[in-house]
Amino acid sequence: MPLSTTRMTRRLGAALILAFVAGAGARYLVNRAASSMPRPRMIDWLQARNIGVAVSQSYLAPVVDRAARQEQYRRMVQRSEPLISAYMGVRLPQPIDRIYVFDRTEWIEANLAAFQSLFAPLEELYDEVSARQGMAGILIGQLNSQLIGMQMGALIGFLARRVLGQYDLGLLSPDPDLRGALYFVEPNIARICAQLGLNGDDFRMWIALHETTHVFEFEAFPWVRAYFQDLLRQFIGRVNDQAAMLSVGIMRLIERLLQGQPIDHHWIELMLTPEQREIFSRMQALMSVIEGYSNHIMNAIGAQLLPSYPSIEARVRQRQLRRPLIEEAFNRITGMDLKLAQYQQGEAFINAVVVACGADFANRIWERPENLPTMDEIRAPYRWIARMSG
Numbered sequence: 001m002p003l004s005t006t007r008m009t010r011r012l013g014a015a016l017i018l019a020f021v022a023g024a025g026a027r028y029l030v031n032r033a034a035s036s037m038p039r040p041r042m043i044d045w046l047q048a049r050n051i052g053v054a055v056s057q058s059y060l061a062p063v064v065d066r067a068a069r070q071e072q073y074r075r076m077v078q079r080s081e082p083l084i085s086a087y088m089g090v091r092l093p094q095p096i097d098r099i100y101v102f103d104r105t106e107w108i109e110a111n112l113a114a115f116q117s118l119f120a121p122l123e124e125l126y127d128e129v130s131a132r133q134g135m136a137g138i139l140i141g142q143l144n145s146q147l148i149g150m151q152m153g154a155l156i157g158f159l160a161r162r163v164l165g166q167y168d169l170g171l172l173s174p175d176p177d178l179r180g181a182l183y184f185v186e187p188n189i190a191r192i193c194a195q196l197g198l199n200g201d202d203f204r205m206w207i208a209l210h211e212t213t214h215v216f217e218f219e220a221f222p223w224v225r226a227y228f229q230d231l232l233r234q235f236i237g238r239v240n241d242q243a244a245m246l247s248v249g250i251m252r253l254i255e256r257l258l259q260g261q262p263i264d265h266h267w268i269e270l271m272l273t274p275e276q277r278e279i280f281s282r283m284q285a286l287m288s289v290i291e292g293y294s295n296h297i298m299n300a301i302g303a304q305l306l307p308s309y310p311s312i313e314a315r316v317r318q319r320q321l322r323r324p325l326i327e328e329a330f331n332r333i334t335g336m337d338l339k340l341a342q343y344q345q346g347e348a349f350i351n352a353v354v355v356a357c358g359a360d361f362a363n364r365i366w367e368r369p370e371n372l373p374t375m376d377e378i379r380a381p382y383r384w385i386a387r388m389s390g
Contacts, residue, residue: 042123047149048156049112055157058104061187069101072201073184076208083301084213088363090220096212098181104160107185110168111156121236164189165207167214169225180218182211196315202308209302213294221366228286235279285375289365292346296354345378352381364388 063069077096085091102110166183189207193200218225302309353362365371377384 042145042148043119043152044145044149045112045116047146048153049108051150051153052108052112052155052157052160053105055154056104056108056160058108058160061104061191063101063103063186064190066101066186069184069186070099072204073101073182073208074099076205077182077212079205079305080209080212083304084209084216084297087297087301087359088216088220088366089360090216090366092216092220094179094219096182096215098179100181100183101186102183103187104185107163107166107183108156108160110183114168114170115152118232118236160185162188164192165211167211167218169218169228180215182215184208184211192319196319198312198315199308202306203312205306206298206302206309206312209305210294210298213297214290217290217293217366223369224286224290224366227369228283231279231283231286235276235283281375282372285373285378288346288349288375288378289372290346291343292348292350293365295343295347296350300359349373349378349381349384353385356381356385361385361388 077099081092081096100106163185165185168181168183170180184204184207189204190200192198193203196203218228298309299313302313306312350362365373371388373381373384377387
């Protein structure tokens, strides 16, 4: 027997009320569960560390006789100091005493700690956004955090198998008086020595000379550290603002491709806003000068320390020319090719200035920020020479 319209209406109304109450209850339970769940971090740093160590194969590359190597690098840095000081015409405010011999895991951990400081402003923004999300958003956030951690871990693990030496600026350390530190990744250095058939002591001296020059560039001229730190903070601030406005860099790249605009810049630059690109260009110019000047120093005074210096240079350059295709692709994808270009462009610029005007004229770069060349001047050194001569 069919139900009357009144009875059907009553039952439908009851069903809707029950559905509403059940839905509200479900939302309450979900929201309550979400509020009790820990908020995901933007990057799962533990994941990054574990993946990085696995990719680096650190267990296959221990440090042998760490204490002896530590003392050896300390002596090499001390031998480098007076020669660099004489060439640059400046003295360090304090002797270099933060020198560490690392295995790959230790290098990964030191750099991840620096990255955590670098990403802190973005982490704060991410926390604000995730606090407004429900359970679904939190679960997605946790997945994204792990994925980014995996990607970062794979990147830093790959680098950990290749890096030889590093000058860690400690730029964003909460301690303003903390000076930089020199890292020597001994297992990688030993491996390259064996592969290229180099004298181990000479090759280690070659690396120590390059890294010690970085110490002079940043610690003998205090404005360099402050200038770089300011650029870095500005850049991170712009990224923070961009993320807050939900402006996604990949969409900018896609728009350019769809509009048929020529891609005459590195893909990283295409991801940046005009303001970010201007800051990025200034950072590129600074790092090109820093890396190029270090290479110039090595060529200028390396033979005074190492009779085998020309042989080391030749073998290292041959190895770079024979870089595997997969490594070339990795460099392009990760932006490491920009780092390699800094060495080449910066060194060519410094060499051209020294040939045209002498080393003392080139050292004017270190007098003040205004004397730094732009990227256009690095590509055309005569423009910088004309500006400094005016």
